[in-house]
Amino acid sequence: MSSPPLDLYGRPRADRFMRALTAFGDTYIPFSTRPRRRRTPAARTTPPLNLVVAARRVEAEGVVSLRLAAPDGARLPAWQPGAHLDLQLPSGRRRQYSLCGDPADRTAYRIAVRRIETGGGGSIEVHDALAEGTRLTVKGPRNAFPFAAEPRVLLIAGGIGITPLLPMAREAARLGLDWRLVHTGRSRATLPFTDELRQLRGPVEILADDEHGIPDASDLLSRAPAGTAVYACGPGPMLDGIRAAFDDSPAAGLHFERFAAAPIRDGRPFELQLARSGRTLTVPADRSALDVLSEAVPAAAYSCRQGFCGVCRQRVLAGPVEHRDRRLTDAERTAGEMLVCVSRAPEGERLVLDL
Structure with missing residues (x-):
């Protein structure tokens, strides 16, 4: 590169424009081309809905449908085929039910529930306690079974x-x-x-x-x-x-x-210890931690029993967890969270729960 021309006094001089341009490039180009961290949008928490049983109908032997609407007639959040609602029943039980109405109808949600005498009591409560006019707290809609509309x-x-x-x-x-x-x-x-x-x-x-x-x-x-x-x-x-x-x-x-718990595969026996009471529970190879925990603590919350809703989440104070859920993030697992409906411990190990 040739030297810049001399000034009127014969002294070498720098090109002011090129100097300014170089300074700009040295500053701006690295800034504009550096790898940028993609900002992850904060997860939006959808507030629960307070709905009322607007209509109740017998659809078949042992099956009733409920039409759930806003008390003031407001439009409800949109949903797609395959979505479900999380219902908090008057007893405190939380259960999931698929939406079976028309997604174009934003005035109400429809669910249908078969009465199961040998179940966990949720379906019996729906049949016996949810009359027209009953107020319910509902979360959702959420979709873990989306319809892709293949040809x-x-x-x-x-x-x-x-x-x-x-x-x-x-x-x-x-x-x-x-x-x-x-x-x-x-x-x-x-x-x-x-x-x-x-x-x-x-x-x-x-x-x-x-x-x-x-x-x-x-x-x-x-x-x-x-x-x-x-x-x-x-x-x-x-x-x-x-x-x-x-x-x-x-x-x-x-x-x-x-709509029922999946069979346990490759299960091994392990133990649960309830930190607050000191009680130790044995989980057999063919049962889930939730099954055993529910017998000892009837108020333990659960819903899907399949590892995706997160209702049965428990905090693990000690012990190795075999995570088998489809819900928790790596950070939540590292922090000691566990979904007891599907996740387990290695054979012979003990998990200490904050219970």
Whole structure:
């Protein structure tokens, strides 16, 4: 590079413009090209909704539907097929129920609940205690079973498992997808929403066990042409059968949601110690920490029993945790949080809970 020209007195001089430009580049270019930390938006907490049971209807033997609305008639938050609500029942129990109404109807939410005498008491409370006019605190809607609206769709519902799939069928019909739905159950009298299903513009099959026999998973999946996405919701044995037979089917993808706890896989016995009482509980290989904890502490909160809602969260003061949930962040796990419905400890270890 040549030297800058001399000034009037024969002295070397710097080009002021170039000096200013160089200074600007030395300062601005590194600043503008340095890696920038992406600012993560703060998680938004949706406040609970205070709703009222606006209508109650018997949909089938042992099944009632509830229409939940704002007391002042305000529009409710939007939702998509597959979403559910977290209900806090008058007893303090918290339970999750799929939305089975029309997402376009922002005036109310609809849920349907089958009475289960041998369950945890939530369904019995819904049937016996939630009359029209009852006020409820509700969280959501939240969606852990989203409908992707693939071009070809097979919907398989077992009993009350029709609740998340009914809005999916409506959406598939609205979008003009290549879809079909199969609804199975013990008898036609126990299957809810059969009239609504018949009104849909698409192939709907209703298979009652007392008429057609208990369906085989491979036979159900044979209704899926190559490339079909399968959405299934129902009892655990039905879902286990579908999962086992899926690889031999022509279907391309499987989405499913359980309404009961998943079977424990690779479980090992371990212990829970309740720090405040000093009580020690043994968790067998075939039971969850939540099962054992609920017997000792009946007020222990839970909902989904599948590791995604977070209601059963407990703080672990000591001991190694095998995290099996789909909810907690790495930071929450490091801080000692645990979802006792699915997570465990290694064999023979002891977890000390802040209880």
